[in-house]
Amino acid sequence: MLYIVFMRKQVVDRLDSVTFDELVARADPFFGDECSFDLTAVKWVSPAGLVQLATTCYSLQKMGRHPFIFLGDESVASYLSRAGFVAAIRPVATIEPNSFATVPLDRLRGSNPMLIEVTKIERGRDLPALLNNIVMVLREKLKYKKRDAFDVATVISEVGQNTFDHNKETCGFIAMQVYEPRHGGSFLEIGIGDYGDGIAETLRRNPNNPVIKTDLEAIQIATKPGVSEHDDPTRGTGLYHLLEIAYKHEGMVQIRSGNGKVRYRMDKRMGFPFSVAYVPGVQIALQLTRKKR
Amino acid sequence: MTKIHTGDTVKVMDERLGLCKWGAQLWTRELAREIRTELEKMMDRLPGGGVAIIDAKGVEVFDYSFANELFGKSLLALPGEYAQRFLIVENLTGYTRENLSRALESLNLAMIERKAGKLQLIGKVHPSDQATFSIIANASEPVTATFLKDRLGINVTAVNERLSKLTALALVRRHAGVSPAGRQQYLYSVLS
Numbered sequence: 001m002l003y004i005v006f007m008r009k010q011v012v013d014r015l016d017s018v019t020f021d022e023l024v025a026r027a028d029p030f031f032g033d034e035c036s037f038d039l040t041a042v043k044w045v046s047p048a049g050l051v052q053l054a055t056t057c058y059s060l061q062k063m064g065r066h067p068f069i070f071l072g073d074e075s076v077a078s079y080l081s082r083a084g085f086v087a088a089i090r091p092v093a094t095i096e097p098n099s100f101a102t103v104p105l106d107r108l109r110g111s112n113p114m115l116i117e118v119t120k121i122e123r124g125r126d127l128p129a130l131l132n133n134i135v136m137v138l139r140e141k142l143k144y145k146k147r148d149a150f151d152v153a154t155v156i157s158e159v160g161q162n163t164f165d166h167n168k169e170t171c172g173f174i175a176m177q178v179y180e181p182r183h184g185g186s187f188l189e190i191g192i193g194d195y196g197d198g199i200a201e202t203l204r205r206n207p208n209n210p211v212i213k214t215d216l217e218a219i220q221i222a223t224k225p226g227v228s229e230h231d232d233p234t235r236g237t238g239l240y241h242l243l244e245i246a247y248k249h250e251g252m253v254q255i256r257s258g259n260g261k262v263r264y265r266m267d268k269r270m271g272f273p274f275s276v277a278y279v280p281g282v283q284i285a286l287q288l289t290r291k292k293r
Numbered sequence: 294m295t296k297i298h299t300g301d302t303v304k305v306m307d308e309r310l311g312l313c314k315w316g317a318q319l320w321t322r323e324l325a326r327e328i329r330t331e332l333e334k335m336m337d338r339l340p341g342g343g344v345a346i347i348d349a350k351g352v353e354v355f356d357y358s359f360a361n362e363l364f365g366k367s368l369l370a371l372p373g374e375y376a377q378r379f380l381i382v383e384n385l386t387g388y389t390r391e392n393l394s395r396a397l398e399s400l401n402l403a404m405i406e407r408k409a410g411k412l413q414l415i416g417k418v419h420p421s422d423q424a425t426f427s428i429i430a431n432a433s434e435p436v437t438a439t440f441l442k443d444r445l446g447i448n449v450t451a452v453n454e455r456l457s458k459l460t461a462l463a464l465v466r467r468h469a470g471v472s473p474a475g476r477q478q479y480l481y482s483v484l485s
Contacts, residue, residue, distance in 0.1 A: 128320040135318065135354075147388050150318075150354040154392070157320050157356040165322070225399045233369065234361040237399045241357045244395070 011041045015049035017191070017254050017285035021261065024056065024277040031278075035065045040072030047175035048191030048285030050085045050118050052256070054173045059195035059280040061092035062170075069095045083175065084117030116176035124164035131157050134176070142178060148249075148291045152188065155245050158238035159192050159284050166229050167196030170281070178290055186290035187251075193283030199257040202229045215260030216273050223255070223262075223271075242284070251288040257281070306343040308335045313351030320355070325362035332367055341377035342466065344484055346407075350384035360396035368402050371463035379463065379484055381405040381412070390415060403462060405483070412483055414464065425455045426483070429465055435480035437472075456481055 012019040012026075029035045037053065053069070060067045069089075071077045077095075080086050086095060116134060121127060131153045138149035156174065163172035172194045180186045196202075200218035203209045206229050212218045221227050223243055228236030239255065246253045246266045253264040261274040310332055315324060336345050347364070355363075364382070371380055382404060385393065390406070397403060397416025406415045412430040414423050428444050429436055441452045459465040460481075470480035 124321060124323055128316075128318070128324065131320045132318055146353070150388060153318075153320070154354070154356045158358060161321055161358050234365040234400060237357055237361060237396070240399060241395070 011038060013041045014044040014046075015039060015042050015053065016044075016046035017048040017052065017256075017283075020049050020052045021274070021276040023053075024279055028277070029056065029060055029065070029067060030063070030280075035060055036068040036070060038070050039076070040070050042071070042076055043073055045076060045079055045083070046191070046285075047083070047115075047118070047177045047189050048254070048283075050080070050083060051173045051175050051191030051193045052279070052283045052285075054085060054089050054118055055193040055195045055281050055283055056279050057089045057093040058171070058173075062195065067093045069093055071095060071097070082117075083115065083177075084119065085175075088118045088120055088173065115178075116174065118173055118175045121160060121163065121172040121174060124161060127157060127160050130160075130174070142290070143292045145291060151245050151249065152190070152288065155242050155286060156190060156192060158241055162238055162282065163194040163196060166202045167194060167281075170194050170196040180290070188288045188290050190286045190288075191283070192286075193256075193281060195281040198280055199255075199282055200260075203227065205229045206231055215258035216262065216275065217260075219255050219257055219260050219262045220271070220273070242286070246286060246288065249288040249291075251286060253287075254285040256283045256285075306340055307346060308339060308343070309346045309348050310335055311348045311350065313348075317351055317353045318355075319352060319359050322358040322362040325355075325359040329363050329367060332363070333370075336367075336375045336378060336380075339375070339378050342379075344379045344381060347380070347382045348384055349382060349386075349389055352384075352389055353386065354388060355392060357392065357396045357399075360393050361400060364393060364404060365396065365400045365402060368397075368404055368463070372461060375463075377466055377468075379405065379466070381407050381484075382415075383407045403464060405464060422455055422459060425452070426459060426464060429459075429481050430483040432482075435468070435470065435482040437470075437478055437480060441481075 012023050015023065023037055027037050057067045116137065121130065134156060135149045135153050138144035138152060139146065160172055163170065172192065174192045176190045178186065178188050199222050200212050200215050203212055203218055203222060208231055209227060210221060212221060223239045225240040226236045243253060243264060246264065247269060250267045252266065255262050256276065259275055259278050261276045262271045264271045312319065315328060332345065339345060367380055371378065385406060394415045401417050403414045403416035403418045406413050414426050425441060425445065428441060438449055438452045438456060442449045445452065456465065460467045466482050467479050470478055472478050
């Protein structure tokens with residue numbers, strides 16, 4: 001099996017589900033002396049990158065650390081504010097310079113039809129209202145077919161429920177954006193994540209599961225139906241169905257947990273494993289081709 | 294068809310659980326758990342041979358966790374806790390049927406759907422089991438393994454294997470009957 005290890009330490013110029021690994025490797029926030037993220041060269045940010053950074057900030061706060069995020073580009077700062085990121089992480093992190101204007105989260109909600117802002121999900125019972133809202137946005141504002149909108153919401157539901165089914169004293173984050181490149185090929189990106197125990201630790205609680213040595217193994221096992229923390233035959237299908245829906249939509253899925261990451265290209269139905277810098281919890285990035293009625 | 298004399302009379306009773314009172318979009322295992330509590334109360338009231346109907350009219354979508362918790366767990370409890378009762382689903386849309394079928398497939402389960410007045414199986418179903426089920430469901434009265442052997446054109450051992458599987462999944466009901474020659478034999482039916 002080929003493992004690609006990110007050892008390079010370079011300034012990232014975009015923040016997404018791939019470059020996030022470089023950002024964390026460079027910052028070394030969980031084991032190093034400093035606890036800061038350098039986004040001064042960043043010119044472009046994706047929702048999955050934002051969710052990953054938000055969950056990282058919350059895990060650092062849980063460990064008693066206070067992260068700093070350094071920005072350089074005012075348009076990026078403005079986007080982070082519009083995307084709800086600034087408001088979401090304000091309780092646990094400091095953004096510098098603080099002269100960039102921030103907009104309260106309440107005023108942002110629904111203000112951009114192309115976006116579900118970085119939203120903190122504190123309880124499982126908050127999910128249905130959020131999912132109904134996502135269906136509404138996809139159907140009415142983005143003109144999705146009903147079944148495609150339901151597929152997207154189903155995926156978010158399955159992943160989001162894992163946050164609360166397998167963790168205590170954590171919360172989840174979600175963000176969503178639609179991209180319409182000039183050359184065509186519109187797609188939807190969803191970032192969803194938590195800062196809980198991670199897949200490996202969760203699966204190890206069930207003695208009936210196979211022995212799991214690494215985070216990568218854990219991710220690969222967790223995507224098989226019936227593998228769960230719970231000794232219950234109706235559990236352990238969430239990530240399996242995530243991949244099935246992504247396959248149906250010829251999408252891309254990235255599952256990151258601890259030191260492991262698997263990126264699935266569903267047009268080829270292949271998963272590519274990577275060893276990455278440690279981040280607690282589970283973070284998922286999903287890209288699906290945009291579909292219109 | 295061989296004339297069969299059943300040894301007992303079963304009073305059939307149906308109870309219906311409408312899902313739409315919980316909304317058109319049904320998300321999460323937590324919600325399904327709440328509904329399953331209602332379903333269990335309903336199943337407790339049913340006599341042997343009774344039919345619990347989950348009516349999905351007005352429901353546009355449910356996720357896999359919901360389906361696993363409500364349908365999957367109830368089906369798994371059926372043979373042991375609610376022996377001789379049937380659980381069927383009605384009024385599925387194309388989308389909810391697809392999701393339920395996928396959920397049941399991932400759990401290696403199947404259930405009875407009533408669609409346009411006809412009974413069919415959805416979920417993890419082998420075509421040979423579906424064929425056996427269809428003959429039993431379309432028969433005007435309970436049938437024997439010998440009857441099925443003739444209709445399916447296979448030997449009685451193979452028929453019994455299929456019947457054991459369908460009975461274990463609570464998709465077919467088995468009860469004792471008496472043949473015209475006075476011998477005791479098993480009879481198979483779907484909804485009495």
